[in-house]
Amino acid sequence: MSTELRPHFWKQYPLEQLNRAEWEALCDGCGLCCLVKLEDDETAEVAYTKVACKLLDCKTARCSDYANRQQQVADCIQLTPERLQTITWLPPSCAYRRLNEGKNLPSWHYLNTGSRQSVIKAKKSAAGRCISEQDINDEDIEDYVVRWIR
Secondary structure, eight states: OOTTSOTTHHHHSOGGGOOHHHHHHHOOOOOGGGEEEEEOTTTOOEEEEEEEOTTEETTTTEETTGGGHHHHOTTOOOOOHHHHTTOOOSOTTOHHHHHHTTOOOOTTSHHHHSOTTHHHHTTOSOTTTOEEGGGSOGGGGGGGBOSOOO
């Protein structure tokens, strides 16, 4: 781990006090936030699809151009502690959401296990389970709703 990461920082400091490296390290690399989501206008219920942003590598669930993603994808959101207060669609397994809700990191999170493969083994990743938005017709998006995100 980077020397910029304080030991067990996620247990010791609130999200607002994390440095940039620590903030980025919280991401488990699941790719679920990069999936297209549908929101019901009446109930505000969010349904995830297995359709991924064009930049997401569907084999690894990693962004293929993370540094420039916001220039390439107009609606790509830079997650911040402030935005966590208004974003309701992060999956329940998301480290940012969990810590914001006062919960611990899941046991399979790589900061606990030391392995980036833990998220995939725990079946909490989009890796190998998604398709690129470039491979479907927008009109068919509802055909790709999934139930495996909980």
